[in-house]
Amino acid sequence: MGCGLCIMARGHESCCWWNTGGTEGSSPDPGTMGTMHELTWIDDTAPLPATRRALGPASDAPGLLCAGGRLNTRRLEEAYRRGVFPWYGNGQPVLWWTPDPRMVLPVAEFKLSRSLTKTLRRFIAAEDHEIRIDHDAYRVIGACAQVPREGQHGTWIVPAMVRAYSEWHDEGRVHSFETWIDGKLAGGLYGVGIGRMFFGESMFSWRTDASKIALAALVAFCRSHGIELIDCQQHTSHLASFGAREIPRAAFESHLAVALAETPPRRWTYDRAMWAQLGLEPRSTPQEAIAP
Secondary structure (H helix, E strand, O other), X not given: OOOOOOOOOOOOOOOOOOOOOOOOOOOXXXXXXXXXXXOEEOOOOOOOOXXXXXXXXXXXXXXXXXXXXXXXXXXXXXXXXXXXXEOXXXXXXOEEEOOOOEEEEEHHHXXXXXXXXXXXXXXXXXXXXXXXXXXXXXXXXXXXXXXXXXXXXXXXXXXXXXXXXXXXXXOOOEEEEEEEEOOEEEEEEEEEEEOOEEEEEEEEEOOOOHHHHXXXXXXXXXXXXXXXXXXXXXXXXXXXXXXXXXXXHHHHHHHHHHHOOOOOOOOOOOOHHHHHHHOOOOOOOHHHHHOO
């Protein structure tokens, strides 16, 4: 699965994940799958199958659970609560995935490089730089779908996914973390929040390091609200450099059983005091400087 599954993976890893002769960066072609006869097909009325039925490591598409049905918020809710997510290309059926192992970022293990620490300190110190949550989520989702990525042709975020996740944002499930510089959106990421769990989806940058700043803000927010894991879906060395690691699917599902049942954050807003979660002290405003 490489190119379209985890935040910060695009442009850093090969996106050729089929072993069926497709070109690098091409979308998966279910018609060329040697194990397609093993795949479960569903319609809009059928529930997702048990995750243990996902194709195994010896298959052409390890982690592929099933195909079919329409992409809507009801199905997405069911899927994410099971640790399942969609990924497919234009002209294809909806493909549902549950990788084993699963890449996650434990927020307590987040690694800040020296260069990113310096970038964050400059960002925090600037009066016209800020993090916003859900201020322009539709634009973030659209930018993630459209931004060119090295080694890829086209996008995995097809129009149906843009619509479905935008609708899910309207329902309060999808959240965007946005880096604003000089009053303009510079980059960001979006993902899914259920209970005390955050599932990372995609990110983009229009200015250098803007997506990394948004990721750091997400980690600070999660630490502030007792969210222990960020789902990254599958392994890349780039994500590993930030502290992400693989865990067995069973362990991931056990964590979901607890985290999804917990009370979600009451407010999805970013307080600059949250930077202290990363050992970064926010600047003081004049009002705070004279406050008793």
